[in-house]
Amino acid sequence: xxxxxxxxxxxxxxxxxxxxxxxxxxxxxxxxxxxxxxxxxxxxxxxxxxxxxxxxxxxxxxxxxxxxxxxxxxxxxxxxxxxxxxxxxxxxxxxxxxxxxxxxxxxxxxxxxxxxxxxxxxxxxxxxxxxxxxxxxxxxxxxxxxxxxxxxxxxxxxxxxxxxxxxxxxxxxxxxxxxxxxxxxxxxxxxxxxxxxxxxxxxxxxxxxxxxxxxxxxxxxxxxxxxxxxxxxxxxxxxxxxxxxxxxxxxxxxxxxxxxxxxxxxxxxxxxxxxxxxxxxxxxxxxxxxxxxxxxxxxxxxxxxxxxxxxxxxxxxxxxxxxxxxxxxxxxxxxxxxxxxxxxxxxxxxxxxxxxxxxxxxxxxxxxxxxxxxxxxxxxxxxxxxxxxxxxxxxxxxxxxxxxxxxxxxxxxxxxxxxxxxxxxxxxxxxxxxxxxxxxxxxxxxxxxxxxxxxxxxxxxxxxxxxxxxxxxxxxxxxxxxxxxxxxxxxxxxxxxxxxxxxxxxxxxxxxxxxxxxxxxxxxxxxxxxxxxxxxxxxxxxxxxxxxxxxxxxxxxxxxxxxxxxxxxxxxx
Ligand code: ATP
Ligand code: MG
Numbered sequence: 001x002x003x004x005x006x007x008x009x010x011x012x013x014x015x016x017x018x019x020x021x022x023x024x025x026x027x028x029x030x031x032x033x034x035x036x037x038x039x040x041x042x043x044x045x046x047x048x049x050x051x052x053x054x055x056x057x058x059x060x061x062x063x064x065x066x067x068x069x070x071x072x073x074x075x076x077x078x079x080x081x082x083x084x085x086x087x088x089x090x091x092x093x094x095x096x097x098x099x100x101x102x103x104x105x106x107x108x109x110x111x112x113x114x115x116x117x118x119x120x121x122x123x124x125x126x127x128x129x130x131x132x133x134x135x136x137x138x139x140x141x142x143x144x145x146x147x148x149x150x151x152x153x154x155x156x157x158x159x160x161x162x163x164x165x166x167x168x169x170x171x172x173x174x175x176x177x178x179x180x181x182x183x184x185x186x187x188x189x190x191x192x193x194x195x196x197x198x199x200x201x202x203x204x205x206x207x208x209x210x211x212x213x214x215x216x217x218x219x220x221x222x223x224x225x226x227x228x229x230x231x232x233x234x235x236x237x238x239x240x241x242x243x244x245x246x247x248x249x250x251x252x253x254x255x256x257x258x259x260x261x262x263x264x265x266x267x268x269x270x271x272x273x274x275x276x277x278x279x280x281x282x283x284x285x286x287x288x289x290x291x292x293x294x295x296x297x298x299x300x301x302x303x304x305x306x307x308x309x310x311x312x313x314x315x316x317x318x319x320x321x322x323x324x325x326x327x328x329x330x331x332x333x334x335x336x337x338x339x340x341x342x343x344x345x346x347x348x349x350x351x352x353x354x355x356x357x358x359x360x361x362x363x364x365x366x367x368x369x370x371x372x373x374x375x376x377x378x379x380x381x382x383x384x385x386x387x388x389x390x391x392x393x394x395x396x397x398x399x400x401x402x403x404x405x406x407x408x409x410x411x412x413x414x415x416x417x418x419x420x421x422x423x424x425x426x427x428x429x430x431x432x433x434x435x436x437x438x439x440x441x442x443x444x445x446x447x448x449x450x451x452x453x454x455x456x457x458x459x460x461x462x463x464x465x466x467x468x469x470x471x472x473x474x475x476x477x478x479x480x481x482x483x484x485x486x487x488x489x490x491x492x493x494x495x496x497x498x499x500x501x502x503x504x505x506x507x508x509x510x511x512x513x514x515x516x517x518x519x520x521x522x523x524x525x526x527x528x529x530x531x532x533x534x535x536x537x538x539x540x541x542x543x544x545x546x547x548x549x550x551x552x553x554x555x556x557x558x559x560x561x562x563x564x565x566x567x568x569x570x571x572x573x
Contacts, residue, residue, distance in 0.1 A: 004507045008517075009033075020216045020453070023150075028460075029460060030043055031046035049467050056184055057158050058135070065131050069134055072113065074107070075105055075112065077103035080105065089108065092143070094153075109138065110161070115421045124426055125425055127425070132163075138156070157444060161438070162174070163435045174412055185447075189466055190450060191212065192404075196232065197209040197235065206411070210407050211404025212404060212405045212454060214450065214454055217406075217453075225397055226395055233385060234301070254361075254365075255270075266356065276355055276356055278295065278369065282333070286313055290343075292345070292383065293343060293377070298348070334369070336359070345371070346381075346382065347380060387399075405453065406443070411439050418434040419434050455522075455545075462524075469521070471525060473526050473527070475518060476514075487534070491529065499562070525544070526540075526542045532551070539554050
């Protein structure tokens with residue numbers, strides 16, 4: 001490809017709309033343009049990167065036994081009503097009507113439509129297992145589309161669905177996919193970690209996310225330094241270590257704490273550490289008010305709470321409702337003396353001795369509060385947000401925290417969709433059984449942005465060789481020098497003919513400008529044909545991810561470069 005003929009609209013300035021590095025660089029380097037909020041045009045450079053990502057994904061899906069198909073993007077409301085998700089999916093779903101006023105949506109995910117296919121086409125155990133996948137645009141009207149390709153409203157996803165006879169089969173499919181995902185992200189040159197994850201709105205009960213490690217990631221994960229435990233903090237657990245109890249329970253006492261409402265204010269006022277406090281938080285769980293207790297120095301994890309309760313809607317109770325129940329404003333509430341409310345407590349609460357809670361009276365707290373003696377707990381379970389430094393639930397060693405971009409997720413769905421949509425098979429005894437399903441997504445466009453988040457410097461992108469838009473750029477230093485031009489032209493032809501993906505910057509531009517742009521775009525290997533090429537027969541060779549430039553002889557250069565590229569590509573096999 002010749003740069004003179006290729007559409008690469010680089011920008012000198014960073015557009016104001018971009019706030020993180022991948023967004024800035026992909027705009028500036030001429031990869032993407034915004035069409036609407038969360039909706040982007042992929043320019044030719046980006047299309048090449050996406051094609052490479054897709055190729056790696058296809059190879060790994062096929063290797064794991066996947067078969068590619070293509071499902072419709074437009075789906076009927078009836079189908080989604082059958083699974084019960086038409087009403088549950090909410091505002092994230094793009095909905096539309098046809099000329100007959102019939103409801104449709106743009107597929108945010110494809111469990112429904114693929115289950116429909118399998119319901120109609122599969123009926124015997126002999127046809128299972130089956131792994132079907134596609135790579136296609138998905139549509140989600142995200143509440144906050146942002147960070148460029150990381151959270152779009154139209155984005156590219158690979159989604160695979162597995163169909164098995166039983167749980168054992170699903171386990172096998174799941175492991176195959178888990179391994180395939182590790183290969184995909186390794187081959188894309190990402191630094192990543194698989195973590196245990198919440199299964200969210202998709203349903204099911206067992207899930208992992210693949211996190212590309214990046215400071216800008218929206219997800220927080222914890223991982224053990226000594227064993228393989230790693231989890232999204234949304235569901236992470238830590239070992240609850242019982243504190244040694246040295247105090248003996250003292251008599252309950254009400255004390256005045258005028259104007260002291262927050263954990264910080266109360267603990268400073270009483271000159272104690274915040275772990276002596278018990279936070280009492282009221283929630284509405286599917287319209288029923290409940291109360292939750294966590295230690296003053298801890299954060300409550302709402303996802304764990306919601307998963308444990310199994311409720312659809314969980315929101316904090318508003319101040320008015322709290323006052324009605326407790327008689328006090330938020331900040332002075334507590335469990336002592338409250339009747340008719342269900343109390344859920346975190347694992348650490350039962351170990352507390354002489355704790356402090358609100359007295360359900362404005363301006364007052366109780367001290368020397370002892371669970372069991374002064375109030376009853378209805379249920380105790382792991383409720384708190386895990387933090388760095390907590391003990392690992394598997395081995396007790398210390399947990400660390402990191403941020404990540406979720407580039408993929410795998411779920412065990414079980415029979416949720418097959419039962420709802422009637423996808424059954426007949427077993428050898430003639431019995432009708434629901435097909436056991438799994439689903440497995442990779443954000444293809446998000447992965448492209450994640451790669452940029454991980455691989456860049458002040459000058460621009462540094463593409464991993466396996467997904468770079470071109471492997472090599474040839475820079476013609478002086479367009480006006482016809483000898484240089486001829487040499488560069490020949491080198492370009494020779495490299496292209498040998499199967500190297502090469503772009504030739506043959507434009508009539510300053511050399512400096514060409515270098516700046518090559519660095520911004522991030523081609524892995526740069527060959528410069530300049531004065532020395534004519535006078536000494538050497539070409540300057542520089543890897544984008546290294547500082548030093550070396551001089552190599554023009555003679556035999558094409559095969560030398562080819563060998564190097566092949567050798568480097570081995571790392572991504
Ligand atoms: P998130 O929690 O980030 O919203 P999700 O859990 O809803 O994502 P899945 O339904 O698991 O996403 O979709 C599979 C993959 O698709 C994700 O792992 C992610 O890589 C990608 N993806 C999801 N939403 C978006 C989006 N809005 N823009 C770009 N990629 C996305
Ligand atoms: Mg997900």
